[in-house]
Amino acid sequence: MKKTLAFLCALLLMLGSIPALGLAEGESTPKYVFLFIGDGMGNPQVTATQYYEGSVANPEAVMPVAAQLSFTDFESLGMVTTYDASSFCPDSASTATSMASGEKTLSGVLNYNVDLSETFKLVTEYAKEAGKKIGVVSSVSVDHATPAAYYAKAQSRNLYYDIAVQGLTGTTVDFLAGGGLLQPTGKEKDKEDAMEIAKQNGWTIANTNEDIRALTATDSRVLAISPVLQESQALVYEIDRVRRVAEGEDILSLADFVTAGIKVLDNENGFFMMCEGGKIDWSCHANDAATSIHETIALSDAVQVALDFAAEHPEDTLIIVTADHETGGMTIGFATTAYETHFNYLTNQKTSYVAFDSVIAALRDSGASFEDALAEIELYYGLTTTPEKDLTLTEAELASLSAAYALSMTAKDQRVIGDAEALLYGGYEPLSMAVSHIINNKAGLSFTSYAHTGLQVPVYARGVGADAFAGLYDNTDIFTKTMDVLALAY
Template identity: 45%
Template structure:
């Protein structure tokens, strides 16, 4: 009897151990509760160096980096290691790798359902916000399905038909199909947007007056500085609406009993880095972080119902915090001498120079360069950003190139390495200023380094650790109670 009792006890213990092991092997759902309100912030071109530079410049941590869950995300496209914004946004919106240029389609051009469309299908309100044109690659990947990101008319038509509740930030690049590349011309996209019930506002007063009773909204900033985008934050005037304000208004308009999904893109971080303008990139990174602060303020009021995810699509420019000329030293305060972005300098100073009937002398520009960038041609090296003889020579050579109209149109590899297709004088000025700050660049394009992802709220713990950019969407599907797998659209 004792022997039988021993065997029974042993079997019971074994069964108990097996049960515990089985339970331990069962995948635990990321969250026992589905968040009602979801924010996905994407800093276009925002890698670790961009965030570090912004923190050092502002002398305080970014809100992004104080969120409790931090991860590292890889970014390759399906056909290239260094990704582009369309492929990266599609990965984050749909959970599927795709080729460069595809918008919410896989590499074989089969449409994919986006996480925003899934949210809308579940009865949530949906908002799409960007500091660049609202039909640019990143925002488009959440509501359009086209083989090429350059199909702006088709993207604009998709916006009109999306039924999403709030579009805000930049404008539309080709609503009338002036490029003539429409898959199927359906009339002016802006007219269709209005016909489909969207209230379109273009001034601060109209924007401020918006309330939830307005219904579906397309809010466009009054001044679109370049390519349908908001001005760089350092160029913004009082009449311009900031990314943070667009985000805050989105919260006001989208909040409802069924919850909402809002994607917010800081798109001009990328553009500034393409041009190697550190000051403009830093200011737009800080503006992006202020938009995150608006979401975090909402989260603090609704911690049991909200999820915030902040990521980037790729690094841009190969920004280096460290320059050979300053060795181990950095001088971020040097960048505070820059008053306007490279674009604003091009559109005002360079444009006026080129419109003159006679080519001006370089000497006539010296005071303008000093005024806008702090670079001094004379003075005390201890008290000014005194240019060295080789730097002055560099600027003079670039000035000659600019006045000849030399940009990327030249196939000369040396010219491209020096100026990257931007105005030679402008990019030479920012290069010299950045180097004096201890910042250097390796590229005028994207790089393949991993980027940071951070999160707070319901299900946020899923975003710690290391994972691919497709997991941004797949993890979110799981948190929302949706099968975590790419979904192909049904025609």
Template identity: 35%
Template sequence: MKQARTIIGGILVLLLMVSPALAGTPKYVFYFIGDGLGASQRQFSEFFLRAKTHNPSRKLLMNTFEVAGINSTYAADTLITDSAAAGTALASGVKTNKGVIGKSPDGKNVKTLVEAAENDGMATGLITTTRLTHATPAAFAAHNISRDNENEIANDYLNSDVDFLAGGGIRHFIPQSEALKNTDAVGQPIKSKRKDERNLVQEFEAKGYRTFIGMQGAKAFATTDFSSVDKVFAAFTYTHLPYEIERIHQYTHLPSLARMTRAGIDVLSNDPDGFFLMVEGGRIDHAAHANDATGVIYDTIAFDDAIKAAYEFYLSHKNETLIVVVGDHETGGMGLGMDSMGYKLDLTCLMDTKVSVEDTLNYGDGQYQGDKAAYYQFLEAQFGLKNLTEDEKARLEKAMLDADAGKTVGYYQVNPAALTAAHILSQRANISWTTTIHTATMIPMSATGTAADQFSGYKDNTEIARAMAQVLGFSL
């Protein structure tokens, strides 16, 4: 009998060595959230990567993980969620109402995974390509009845003791009267959105944080050795960080999501008790709101590159690391295929695009402002819309007339010329969009590492947080 137990024990040890997914409690946890990242966004970005690299077997790393599942996303008060309710579910395992951050529907604060990790002595970090005060990161460290109360959410960050914070949104952390002389990392002036004179940047510094603000902060971030830094607060831009398609073409001095993730790892791994790090690819959602196919693709690939940074760490800590990749909801109703082009997708027409729909065509220097000839030239040179057909040109002409008349399109009141250009490019690729807002479509999930098997199968978004808490021995 003793010999049998010895043999069984040996087999179990071997199983744990061979399959980290069966192992016990992880010491290092990565929670990747692709905002708006549905199945179509993941798949089409992989197809694009294959075409761009001329490698038909190329895969996104997140699509190779051995554990996979699918998640529902509805909120407590609506079947189509927003990022606040979805973020709260992913952070705390609690269904709440649309727009609510870190609270239950009756207004009570809920405990988050970040708070539980801190109670357990772990280091914690939050990284995003949106404003730090935006819904998803806020749901892990703040508690507010409205996601729009971003100044109050900024105050919560100061009190949260999260060790590593990186993203955009400096406007909510500086005094009302302050306008920083130096620009942000995309060359925009920095002014405050606060209603008081609190300088949270200085308050972070007083608590021992190394701060990286605006253009100067972005450049310093790129050359800093983070292995000797204890705490970081980085806010590079007035609002969100730029889309990846524009970061790589215009703002190469700005740290990528992967670079921020590596810096987070360097800081947090100094803690002997391990760490919990949430990384959000937040602008995937924004691109999908604008029905911007290339915007979605480049930000999804940047998100996958950040996962690679975590995976490199995992390879050196296989029996101690868990990586979970989820989305909070799908955005845009992105479809891969339309009757007009039959059974194919055309990736080649997307290769020449260099700008985003939202930041450039809708609000930036590529916005249509009455000069039709200049707009056509810009679309050809920067957006990859060449050799317009008569039908495409007619649609753009109508959209420009609508813009001249002050009309907008969709829930978020997009410039009709910008949205029409986006739709023409998408249709050339054979991509369809059903909406400019979120959908109730279920979201793919993938995981690898210690206890990854606990995340497989069909789950509601609240079950992901609860599974993570159980794996870590936390009480939410």
């Protein structure tokens, strides 16, 4: 009887009528898989972006309007726990390890176990063995923790050179794109240039806008690095990119890199592409709400590229959008605004904190007065001393700006930072932080931390196998569910 059953099962499997692991009956495995990771993109970041876009699009609305981002109406909605082996508040290395390999590890570790004695096998390695091409895209440097977790194994996420060399000499990745490399010649600048290693290993290097836009399907692997970078080899913050493009510059967006990746990777066996919005996290570390909202919009735009592709391949595509952890303890609602929110106030902010740090540096270099600083703050944030405006500064807010100004005008190595200053400014440029906190709070937003938090994060899925991603589960199950949907044994 058992033998007959086994024979029947084998026959049915051959006929393709038994669904593969994790698949509903009648569903096939996706040929194309997109995994978008909003670094630091918890529910508050997504919700704030929805309310911001809704407020901007409906200025006369009587009732609050939440706009849909490209992925917020996906049919399959899940939630994941994000803790790692070190903490409930994990880091990007351990959480990306969980999603890439299905295993928990320590904060700071990439695809090694907790005693650093063994490495894990990655979803990208399994997918590659199954014939798919692999893409890894990030808005930050491509050797940073999240992208690295999809092609490298390192006892520390800070081993940037080793990570880059693993990616460039390994066989996993076919398209590596976005930001640059943090240590192309090693920490001591004494190693062979990683770009030379890339060339020796047959990579095509595209590092002009024209070359990146002109990329097509090729047998060569492609390293595509934006020629315009901001801090730490990362793409320009979306809020700054939009302003600079309006001023006439040509700067590629995260979405442009997904477009290029699809062209490079598309082949008859399909592909797996991980795309990270890495600066949602960075802006939330810096408590810069408006900038994080624009980073979330940039990720939403990148997801839209995948949706447009999926519309042409509806039977073959799975899109997953999730986060590694929440950053900043962002929330909607603040002590002084209570039940009021004014998301529209954030449209007055025209700069990221990083770009405004440069404005402050120029003020410091020129010995500018507090009044000069207030003029720049009004120009870039709309905060004003003119009475009875939406963004009129209160006496208390002016006092906090004045204190931050005094510290920001002091040379960095001369500043005395006590506990009070550490709490107020989190190690960032004091005047940028004071301005961010004031405009956030006037809009009815706030942050509780300069670090990551332990909040669960959302998972949105659409397409072939998307049902598997509904429910509440652990981030390691992003790996297992993806493997099951792809019918890969592990």
